[in-house]
Amino acid sequence: MSTHTSSTQGLPFSPLRGSPLSASPKGQLNSSKYPYRVFLGLARWWRAVVEQSPQYLSAVLGAIPFLALVAIVIILFHEAFPAIKVNGGGFVTHSKWSVGSEYANPIRRDGVATPVGATYGAWPLILGTLEASALALIIAVPVSLLSALIVVEKLSARASRWVGVFLEILVGIPSVIYGLWGALTLGPFLAHHLAPIANHIPNVPILRFFRGPTYNGEGLLTAGVVLGIMIIPIIASTARDLIRQVPASLKDGGRAIGMTDFEVSRKVIWPWIKSGIVGATFLGLGRALGETMAVLMTCGAVLGTTAHSIFSNMNTIAATIVSQLDSAQTDGTGFAVRSLAELGCILIVITLICNIGAKLLLSRATHDTTTT
Amino acid sequence: MTQRPPSPALDQLNKKRRFKDRLLWGIAACALIVIVIPIIWIISQVVSKAIPHMSMSVLLTNTIGNGGGLKQAIVGSITLLVLVGAIAGVTGIGAGIYIARYAPRAIAGFLRSTVEILAGVPSIVVGFVGYIALVVGSHWSFSIWAATIVLSAMVVPYIAKATEVSLRGVSDSLREAGEAIGLRDSLVLRKILIKSASPGIVTGFILALAISVGETAPLLYTAGWSTTSPTFSLKHSPIGYLTYPVWTFYDFPVKSASYLALEAAMLLIILVIALIALAHLLRHKLSKNLPQSL
């Protein structure tokens, strides 16, 4: 080992011994370097500014997401307000969606100018959004849960990293490309191969919903499957993180009494992650509700009717906002755009509820694991 | 100790349990396949349909009506990528730093929720608000800046969250070691915290960009569409981007149009995969000299 060589390099151990602690002018900046007092003062001021700047700058930037959220909500509701007033409660129960007459003089309803015959009912859209999302969850939740389980419990670190990359690619593939694939490939595939099998299902109430004419593959089933694939990554990665948090000692405890790995998963891991998985499901639901292009390209985009079967054309709120905004611009009174804004309000409220619910469930799940 | 007599019933049970175990893990493996199949299916479909029509002229000529090439759309997409990268990058990383490092506990919690809620707002709603407020409300008409703002608002939460999570993952002891030798806060932040968190920050940032480049709905009514190279004026500056032809031309009855859609789709896939690869490459490179290298 070395000998004590502190002074051999001409570096006395502590030449600064006893330099004062206080921030008096002499102490901090050595004045031979800053000969003029004014300059010294400026230098200290500048240093303080530089020192504090990350804090203030980042605080300003930190406020931006909040301001953006507030702006989005206020602008949306402000735009929608007249429509909410005129359309009333019927908006969520009626089915007819009509911009009204472009040519007749607008009439005033509740003090708002609307085209003659304009009537807006979003019931099929709300129902369609929920149906497509439900279908997506039915597909995505089991797949995500099982793959998260096998990734954590069975795969090597290397293999699970690759699964992570695949999930990232699933997130990264643009939604129009999912739509393109759904419309050109998956839809026809389902129409030609699944629908004929489904037609063996007896034509009785309830079961009837799972058979029917296929409209070249565009419809509820295709949209639901595409959506399901799209939300797998968010559910799977959340589930994976949850399963990783299960203490190894608990799992070992299960194995030590002779449980098989799958029994450990069911009896030890599942109770631990249950509420978190519900949270992850809500997170996926939030994503599915707001997905636009892929659904628009695969759902058939009909207006005014609800789906009779999983093969029927349908429509969702998000898809309608995009597909109807063009024609809404022909409405000189602006009422059509306001009604779309009202759709946006409904969408934002449901997704907010989903996401807040997800956050609560997930934070409780992770909280549980840290305290137990 | 007496040897227990072999019990056929127990053997039977164990065999059954072991079979069930294997069966269920087999099903779980199928779930993995369900993840991989769509990726391969989508990519192979798009690429195999697009490749036969791919030529240099696609990259070198602008779109003409529903034919021609995609040059201005490529340029436009990359321009948006750079603008959003700059604006959302600065905002998101700054916000993440504030939440992780400076914000008082209550404010940090509040902002964290805000970021998560904003991340959950559907992109079409953000785009629609951009249309109402900027394109119509502020009389910008279709504008590259409206598009940039809308896309930024969408991806800032992802970047902020990635930054915040990575910064919080840096061990306190490292920060304290910096403080303990009397480094200024800004130096500790720059040289120690951000450097340690950089793999996570950079990955989050690039993946957010990959998401932004694939967006369509929020752009349709803010960026509009243009068949010429982008201009940067605040008003009346519509811009082309690669997702537009996919959506607009995919079911056009004209051949040249549907080829354009497929080619744009292929370029998008290449762009996105390149970005993901870049993210992983950088992550690997940056975490090489860090303790918790993955």
Place this chain on the structure above:
Amino acid sequence: MEITKDKAITQLDNFANVNQLLVAESPKAINVCDFTGRFHGRTVVDNINLEISDGSITAIVGPSGCGKSTFLRSINRMNDRISGWSRQGSIELYGEQVYANDVELLSLRRRVGMVFQRPNPFPMSIEENIACGVRAHRLAPRSHMKDIVRARLEEVGLWKAVSGRLKESPFQLSGGQQQLLCLARALAVQPEVLLLDEPTSSLDPISTQAVEELLKEFVPELTIVIVTHNLAQAKRIADNVAFFMNGSLVEFGSCEQIFDSPKEPETAKYVSGIFG
């Protein structure tokens, strides 16, 4: 601040404060007066009175959770930022109040170095790890940096092992080497007092011995306060031992006294290994 005796006597009249002279003559590196520290109102460090003399090694021992680390971190004010922390009483460093309002934290931390339980090199090259503190405090011109890096690494006996890879990441080094690097990093800013919080608890016996020998070499130029779980270690290196329990200082005395003839029954129990 070197005051020879002659000079001091001639200056006696000029000193209004006689204390200052006393400080100069029998210097107390650290003087803790009625110091109490709380986390969220819970007293963790309870009314400590302690004087640590210049150039000595003081070991702080006690059962875990008794507030040793918290006390140690109070000396260089590392607790200031922790939410829920509050304190009373005072700590003086060579006669200056550590908790005075106008204390420049950065210079306090320069004068009072700290080494942590786990090696925690900065995420930068080995060389940079040592240079960055020197540069931040403007302790030496740029041109001296190479020599300083070398001197500090030699001081901790790491030079031979790392001289060929100064530009490389420190995380390839072994745990013991990393801890030595952290020690060198702390020494590089020329501290007067070095605080160590269980510096060897994550090291193997050989690295532990290396660190211990270094610490013994550093006195009396340096004043060392070391928290340790390892009574044998305290016995090997310490001049004085402070025994903490439940946040209070139970007994403070020379190493021999604490181990051979403890005054308090708790101390006796602890050093004989009955609890803790």
